[in-house]
Structure formats: structure tokens, C-alpha cells
Amino acid sequence: MQAAPWYLILNGKSAGDDAVRDAVTQVREKGQGLQVRVTWEAGDAERYVREAIAAQAPLLIAGGGDGTLSEVAEAMAYTGQDATRLPALALLPLGTANDFATATAVPTDPLAALQLPAHTPARSIDLLRVEGDGKVHWCANLASGGFGTEVTVETHDGLKKMLGGLAYVITGVAKLGRIEPIQAHIHGEGFDWQGGFIALGIGNGRQAGGGQQLCPEALLDDGQLDLTVVPELSGEVMSTLGTLFSEGKHAALEQVAERARLRELWIEAAQPLTLNLDGEPLQARRFHVQCVAGRVRMHLPAKTPLLRG
Known part of the structure; x- marks a missing residue:
């Protein structure tokens, strides 16, 4: 039985990036299933996160900058499910400054970033919960x-x-x-x-x-x-x-x-x-x-x- 594919939730601004397309192709050619979902408007990331969870995807990759990472992590937190029941999270850094990736040493090369989850275990990390406008x-x-x-x-x-x-x-x-x-x-x-x-x-x-x-x-x-x-x-x-x-x-x-x-x-x-x-x-x-x-x-x-x- 084939394992459930990973999901890459890609910021629409990077949909035409040739290096990303090549990296996705190489990951698939090595036998790892990888579904790509491109965000276009508000709410897309949350919808794709729920789709991935319903498909029992083991991994969600946020493709974009710090904002895309937070958007995907926020959608995961909003499900209310415990971290152990959610897919693991990874980052494909494609933002302007890539502050989170820089600080954590996540590789900025698309192929290296996509291959990272296969070589390192998922670790539990914290999130900030901010209440400020009634939400x-x-x-x-x-x-x-x-x-x-x-x-x-x-x-x-x-x-x-x-x-x-x-x-x-x-x-x-x-x-x-x-x-x-x-x-x-x-x-x-x-x-x-x-x-x-x-x-x-x-x-x-x-x-x-x-x-x-x-x-x-x-x-x-x-x-x-x-x-x-x-x-x-x-x-x-x-x-x-x-x-x-x-x-x-x-x-x-x-x-x-x-x-x-x-x-x-x-x-x-x-x-x-x-x-x-x-x-x-x-x-x-x-x-x-x-x-x-x-x-x-x-x-x-x-x-x-x-x-x-």
C-alpha cells in the first residue's frame, strides 16, 4: 500500500518558480508522493490544511515566507487537534527575508528544504497565541x-x-x-x-x-x-x-x-x-x-x- 503523500501549500507568488518546480519533480521521481496546493486568496491555506488532514497526510510543507509558515501553522492550531494527531510541519523558504529559516538554519535551496523532513525527525515546537481584536x-x-x-x-x-x-x-x-x-x-x-x-x-x-x-x-x-x-x-x-x-x-x-x-x-x-x-x-x-x-x-x-x- 502506497504511503499518503506529503502536501506542499505554496504561496501563489512562488507558483512559477522554476527551481521549486524542479525540486518537486525530483522529490516525486525518488518515490515520495507530493501534492501541491497554491494559495490565491484568504482562506486557501486553512482549506488546504483541512484537505491534507482528511487525506491523512503525514507532512505539511509551508512554501513561502514567515507569513506563509504562520498561516499554515495557524490553520493547524485552529483545528483544535492535538499535535500528535496533526501532520508534521516543514518549511520551504521562499520569502523576502526568510527570518525564521535564517534563524533555524533551514536550507533556502528548494530541493534541500524539501528533502530535510526525510532526514530529520519532527520535534514539538511552541506557537504564540495572540488575542487582540476579539479574535x-x-x-x-x-x-x-x-x-x-x-x-x-x-x-x-x-x-x-x-x-x-x-x-x-x-x-x-x-x-x-x-x-x-x-x-x-x-x-x-x-x-x-x-x-x-x-x-x-x-x-x-x-x-x-x-x-x-x-x-x-x-x-x-x-x-x-x-x-x-x-x-x-x-x-x-x-x-x-x-x-x-x-x-x-x-x-x-x-x-x-x-x-x-x-x-x-x-x-x-x-x-x-x-x-x-x-x-x-x-x-x-x-x-x-x-x-x-x-x-x-x-x-x-x-x-x-x-x-x-
Whole structure:
């Protein structure tokens, strides 16, 4: 009896990628069944996830950037099924910056990425559960707010296509002269902070927005979220912004940021603020963010630094 095929849920922007087509062909020629489903409009990913589950597919591959990964993971979480009853998850990185893939060392070569699940076991990883607009959203990589979020949201698609991650840097430089701090109260067990911030990172993963390492010590399987709050800065430390956002060095964060590791937190803002959930902007005045341990199983390189041990 032939094993159930894998499912590749491919972002429509990459449907014509010749390297992806060649990689799919090679995987099939080696005997692995692989169904390809291309997303075109909102709701497609969830529909394809349910189709794959009904077909008892052992593996779902998110083909796209961080947003596509989160969209597929969110659809899996929405089923309500335990991680052990869901297909495993994998990533074919095809985004602009591929922040999750970069941090976890998932290969960007399409064939290598598609072959990874055959060589590494699936590991349980956490997801962020974000409640903010009366609805529940899920995030696989990182939720960000403030300066970094504005850069990511405002970077033009055409610029991203031409310049890749450099597009975020260019947009960020353009915004440096007009950073407005966001007033908020952020609290959780053992942590209570209030004031104006210019950048906020809530990490399951470590980086977003083209390499902004706002949560450089986050782990995907520790059952906790990593919080970094960069408060409004005095003139003496404004010079660290270039290092903070372009290289994400630990030293810069230690100088200017408030950091914590929590199972859940609440954010209450004076004005509606935008959280960027892996490219998906969500606006509200109050957010509740939880780290849900082991929500899905994912194939990642054995030596990724984002897994314990």
C-alpha cells in the first residue's frame, strides 16, 4: 500500500518558480508522493490544511515566507487537534527575508528544504497565541511592535522583491527621523513595565523584519515567550539604533532594552497599536499573548540553535 503523500501549500507568488518546480519533480521521481496546493486568496491555506488532514497526510510543507509558515501553522492550531494527531510541519523558504529559516538554519535551496523532513525527525515546537481584536490569532515566529513593525508594514512589495532584506533597512533609515514612542503597560508574572517604547519583540523565534534580532535568545520548544521592550531613548544612546536594528547584537539590547521570559503577558496601550504577526498586522488597544507549548511538530535541522539540547 502506497504511503499518503506529503502536501506542499505554496504561496501563489512562488507558483512559477522554476527551481521549486524542479525540486518537486525530483522529490516525486525518488518515490515520495507530493501534492501541491497554491494559495490565491484568504482562506486557501486553512482549506488546504483541512484537505491534507482528511487525506491523512503525514507532512505539511509551508512554501513561502514567515507569513506563509504562520498561516499554515495557524490553520493547524485552529483545528483544535492535538499535535500528535496533526501532520508534521516543514518549511520551504521562499520569502523576502526568510527570518525564521535564517534563524533555524533551514536550507533556502528548494530541493534541500524539501528533502530535510526525510532526514530529520519532527520535534514539538511552541506557537504564540495572540488575542487582540476579539479574535484569536496564532504566530509561529515573532510578534513585533513599534519602529520595527512600521518598517515591515510600510516596506513596499516592489522594493522587497528587488532588494530583499535590504529593503527593510532602507525603509528603516527613512523612518529614523520620525520615531514616535508608543505608550503602553506590559505585564505578566514577575514582570511589570509601563512607559513609551519604540520597539517591541515577543519571540517564539528570534528575528523578523529582515534580520532584526529582537529576541536573540528565544527557543522554539521551551514553553515560554521571550519579551524585549526597547524604551524611548535618550540622545546618548540613539547611536545604538543602527546596531540594534541592522545587526541585533546582544550588547546593544543589553544597553537599552527591558527583557523577560514569560508564559504569557498582557499589553494595554493608550492608543491602538499594531502588532506584526509574521507579516500580518493586527491592531488593538489590549493584547493577551500566550506561549502554547508543543502546539505543532516540525522538521528542523538537527543543529538549529532554537531547539534545546
